[in-house]
Amino acid sequence: MAKTMTRTAKSKGESAKAEGEAGAMLDDIVQRAKVAFEERSLRFTQLREQVFSEIASTRGSIGAYEILDRLSEKGTRLAPISVYRSIDALIEAGVIHRLESKNSYFACRRHEHGRKGRPIFMACEQCGGVVEVPAQSIFDQVAELAKSADFTPKVKFMEVSGTCAACRDKAGSKGD
Amino acid sequence: MAKTMTRTAKSKGESAKAEGEAGAMLDDIVQRAKVAFEERSLRFTQLREQVFSEIASTRGSIGAYEILDRLSEKGTRLAPISVYRSIDALIEAGVIHRLESKNSYFACRRHEHGRKGRPIFMACEQCGGVVEVPAQSIFDQVAELAKSADFTPKVKFMEVSGTCAACRDKAGSKGD
DNA sequence: TTACTTTTGCAACCTTTTAACGATGGAAAT
DNA sequence: ATTTCCATCGTTAAAAGGTTGCAAAAGTAA
16 A cells, blocks of 8 residues: 655665665656756745655545645645645646546656647546546547637546556455 | 534626526426436425526536525525535436536536537636537547547546637636 | 335534745845 | 845635435335
């Protein structure tokens, strides 16, 4: 479940082995986030980094209060508003997205599919996992439809809930 | 009665206006809702009808607590749960939809476009109006995409926010 | 009637999000 | 270096949205 890893002591060279691939990947993702902030002249503060790390190390999406709880278990006790402020900044920098249907947040993985246009988010109702599927043509068509309805769209993204392959297969013995 | 009544009324949309055409139309819509309930052997109780009427007479979408406030102004003071239960029933009967991105509800107008497949909802950020645009092919394509991602979709509907024609035209003085 | 199901009423509580206001800390202009 | 400015953060508080649990009514069927 929740792997309690400490972000504080993590030097690039050895952390990969010490913490496994996931740890290395997280460093990587955090690094990318940092760059995203710099590109926009926004500050990737310690607080924002902590919040981002929690989100990014979560399989699926995570709610604001769970971020709060996890950070507090790690010694950083925050007020809700602080988390929300970080979340706002992270969304603005484009490194996380909000899953409207679940009031939760997840790290953007656009890089994983090479920026082939805007993605649709498929959120698994069983395991909470979120997959981003590039679907620019869908967005284009929606834009078309909107135009014909004389509507100026401002779509940020689309959500589709359902069941992922893994959960479908192991259907029957449900855990979380 | 602490919480239930201390909320400040905030009008997000307007209820029935001229009462002339709108009133007749409302009766019509309520009648249709009644039929929808009967078709499913559900009870269109007085409470549900009241809640539905508030929703249906709202231009755009309306939140649960605003329904609460409006009904209470009309003498029907309810607990939140009562409104939510009615909302659940109304959604189940298919006569209203929930706008996920705004935590609010609006009356279904499928009949207006003759049931040509599932609609996308276009919600105007300025005036709060919601237009349903039939878009079965979009849903089909999403289903295709999902399949290719090995994901079993369960889309109920899609939301697109933006600006409607009327609001775009009378733009100039920015709102927010 | 009795028995059963559905709907309501009521109180309390939980979760999510924002407001208000002051303090801090870094950039940059003086 | 010091003042000035702005973004960020801490703290308190509360608004907005939603749920649980239980009991009383109202409807349905026998």
